[in-house]
Amino acid sequence: MSKVDLKEIAKQEEELTGGHRLCSGCGASIIVRQVMRATEDPVVVGIATGCLEVSTTIYPYTAWKGSFIHNAFENVAATISGAESAFRSLKRQGKLEGDTKFLAIGGDGGTYDIGFQSLSGALERGHDMVYLCYDNGAYMNTGIQRSSATPRNASTSTSPDGEVIPGKQQFKKELTDIVAAHNIPYVAQASPHNFRDLIKKARKAFEVEGPAFLNVLAQCPRGWRHPEGEGLDILRAATDTCFWPLFEVENGEWKLNYIPREKAPITDWLKPQGRFKHLFKDKNKYLIDEIQEHVDQRWETLLHRTGEK
Amino acid sequence: MSNQVALTGNEAIANAMRQINPDVVAAYPITPQTEIVQIFSQFVADGEVDTDFVTVESEHSAMSASVGASASGARAMTATAANGLALMWEILYIAASTRLPIVMPVVNRALSGPINIHCDHSDSMGARDSGWIQLYAENAQEAYDNTIQAFKIGEHEDVKLPVMVNMDGFIISHAVENFNILADEDVQEFIGEYNPEHTLLDAENPITVGPIDLQDYYFEHKRQQSEAVKHAKKVVAEVAEEYNELTGRGFSYFEEYKLDDAEVGIVALGSTTGTAKAAVDNLRDEGIKAGLLKLRLYRPFPAEEITEALSNLKVLAVLDRAETFSDTGGPVFADIRSALYNADSEIEAVNYIYGLGGRDTQVDEIEAVYKDLQDILESGEVEERVQYLGVRE
The missing domain is CATH 3.40.50.920 (Rossmann fold)
Structure with missing residues (x-):
């Protein structure tokens, strides 16, 4: 990987300009701005239908400085596959010169759920592209419905906390592991509060030949129900509690990128978010224990898989 | 120059695709279209075309990748039938409204259910309001001729629309027929170079494709699409005339x-x-x-x-x-x-x-x-x- 000079990177021109209509405190735009600083080549960006897409391309305006395409909800990986194939074909025929990067972006709904098949197909075919998932753990664009990325017991508009059911019933799908099982050159999990780590990972993702996947936790003040200014602190708690471990899989080699000196209790992650508020009622305390147990098991698995234990 | 050959309808289409030499083909097998992708993949394997062949995992992705490729300035093709066309449905409309001249042979087959692999037009007829130009054929010769003409129609500056080339499943697709095939260079000369005005790969002139288009503009864009369809009628006739001059075959509508x-x-x-x-x-x-x-x-x-x-x-x-x-x-x-x-x-x-x-x-x-x-x-x-x-x- 080429050297990441954060000072130099900070001087780079913004690819996603201000004036877009994302909510204040939204994680998606922070992530995109960090990721896009990791390359100096022109980037063709494709986005699945979702918050980021509808908020940045309200016709006749666009917040994107470079080439951008939105096709539909479930097919950003296939769409960017097509663009990348066009590039390869035209370059081979001598009709194009220079280097271009291809970046497909989806939220968790467009990646874990409806876009899963398209993603898997594109990864298997080996297109030279980066897929970035900004995972805010629900269908935020349509009003906070649960997805397979929604954490256990989060209250969403389709998995509400009720008299008999305390929010979402299932644990989150481990999509990063599933993507790693495609044996692509680079897979990583990251968070924008640790921008050095995220930008480094994005750099690696852009530089490898073949598909790379970045799964990045993104705060959503509306969906997570927290004050707009607290997002990055909550993301930090996600990594300190090991709810969202930062790791990468480089050519099959698993590596943890952050091991907290002392694992923080899961309540540090749950407490600041209104979507978990009901867990702190007496009758639901056992659910917090179950979540803690699940996080502990997952962390143990990762420690073994990465050779830390 | 043309040669008389005896081929099935599917072979005729696959050969038309070889002669067109599209930049990208993204396709998925489905009866009775399968032969087209099989034969074409052999052309790719043998280096007879410059095409990047994207072996997608579904027809939905076939059409999605075609949209990505076409928006990138490539000549993009796919081919399908019946349920495959139905799976593409959502993206058919997007391809047409994004004004992308993708060409797609459809080997007409009954749309499930119950499942049936044989010919009828329930697949393409359902797509008649999707904004695609639709051509139909009596036999392999016409299916071949329509395929060669399709890009010239769709890419015309007054049109910029995708074209669906329909051919009856099995009855034409699997029957051997004597027909005339053009020389490769005549096909290339007829379709010409494709130089779209805007593409995703022109980094000097970046564009935003597929933005959200609300009450203020959507209707005007749909109105423009209707106008393009009107123009298409004229262009179909012009291209048919030109093709007739070259081959002595064909008719406009x-x-x-x-x-x-x-x-x-x-x-x-x-x-x-x-x-x-x-x-x-x-x-x-x-x-x-x-x-x-x-x-x-x-x-x-x-x-x-x-x-x-x-x-x-x-x-x-x-x-x-x-x-x-x-x-x-x-x-x-x-x-x-x-x-x-x-x-x-x-x-x-x-x-x-x-x-x-x-x-x-x-x-x-x-x-x-x-x-x-x-x-x-x-x-x-x-x-x-x-x-x-x-x-x-």
């Missing part, structure tokens, strides 16, 4: 078969029009003034030209190889009746739905339709407006 002096006539599209020609010949021998209008261009619908061509008829049957479940007949019938109404026509028009799920339609059955028309002509009465031909009731 439809073929008129013994229609000039006909009193009873049939409008149909696809392979059954060949059967209908045989029926017309037999009936002519009996002194019945039978005629046929074989549609090539179904979208846009050349309504005025059709009613003009039909104007001498007294009674007309429209044959539909698809059901709309509207209880008012098939899709072509609806369009023809509407066109006749606009023309203040007094032609009595009836509808026959036939051949669903590959049910064979034979010459004597078409002759029986003409005989029904004779009865209407004599009695002046229509007993049943919509009938089902060749079904066990």
Whole structure:
């Protein structure tokens, strides 16, 4: 990987300009701005239908400085596959010169759920592209419905906390592991509060030949129900509690990128978010224990898989 | 230069694709189209084309990748049938409204359910309002000719629309036929270089494709799309003329078969029009003034030209190889009746739905339709407006 000079990177021109209509405190735009600083080549960006897409391309305006395409909800990986194939074909025929990067972006709904098949197909075919998932753990664009990325017991508009059911019933799908099982050159999990780590990972993702996947936790003040200014602190708690471990899989080699000196209790992650508020009622305390147990098991698995234990 | 060859319809299309040499083909196998992707993949494996062949995991991704490739300035093709076309549905509309000249052969097959792999037009007829130009063929020669003409139509600066080249499953796709194939260089010269004005790969002139388009502009963009479809009609005729100059074959919107002096006539599209020609010949021998209008261009619908061509008829049957479940007949019938109404026509028009799920339609059955028309002509009465031909009731 080429050297990441954060000072130099900070001087780079913004690819996603201000004036877009994302909510204040939204994680998606922070992530995109960090990721896009990791390359100096022109980037063709494709986005699945979702918050980021509808908020940045309200016709006749666009917040994107470079080439951008939105096709539909479930097919950003296939769409960017097509663009990348066009590039390869035209370059081979001598009709194009220079280097271009291809970046497909989806939220968790467009990646874990409806876009899963398209993603898997594109990864298997080996297109030279980066897929970035900004995972805010629900269908935020349509009003906070649960997805397979929604954490256990989060209250969403389709998995509400009720008299008999305390929010979402299932644990989150481990999509990063599933993507790693495609044996692509680079897979990583990251968070924008640790921008050095995220930008480094994005750099690696852009530089490898073949598909790379970045799964990045993104705060959503509306969906997570927290004050707009607290997002990055909550993301930090996600990594300190090991709810969202930062790791990468480089050519099959698993590596943890952050091991907290002392694992923080899961309540540090749950407490600041209104979507978990009901867990702190007496009758639901056992659910917090179950979540803690699940996080502990997952962390143990990762420690073994990465050779830390 | 052209050569006579004996090939199946699928081989004809695959060879047209080889001669077109598209930059990107993204396709997925489905009966009865599968042969096309198989044969084409061999052309790729043998280095006979420059194409980047994207072996997608579904038809939805085939159309999605075609959109990505076409927006990147590539000549993009795919091919499908039936359920594959249905799986693409959402993206058909996006391809058309994004004004991307993708070309897609559709090997017509009954749309499930129940599942059936044989020919009817329930797949492409459902897509008739998606904004794609639709061409239909009687045989492999026409399917081949339509494929060669498709990019030239779709890429025209006044059009910029995707083109669906339809061919009857099995009946044409799997039957060996003698037909004329152009020389590779003639095809290249005919279709020319493709230099789109805007592409995603032009980093110096970046564009945003597929933005959200709300109350303020969506309607204007749809209106522009309607205008492009209008232009397409003119361009289809121009390209057909140019192709005719090159090959001596073809016609723009439809073929008129013994229609000039006909009193009873049939409008149909696809392979059954060949059967209908045989029926017309037999009936002519009996002194019945039978005629046929074989549609090539179904979208846009050349309504005025059709009613003009039909104007001498007294009674007309429209044959539909698809059901709309509207209880008012098939899709072509609806369009023809509407066109006749606009023309203040007094032609009595009836509808026959036939051949669903590959049910064979034979010459004597078409002759029986003409005989029904004779009865209407004599009695002046229509007993049943919509009938089902060749079904066990």
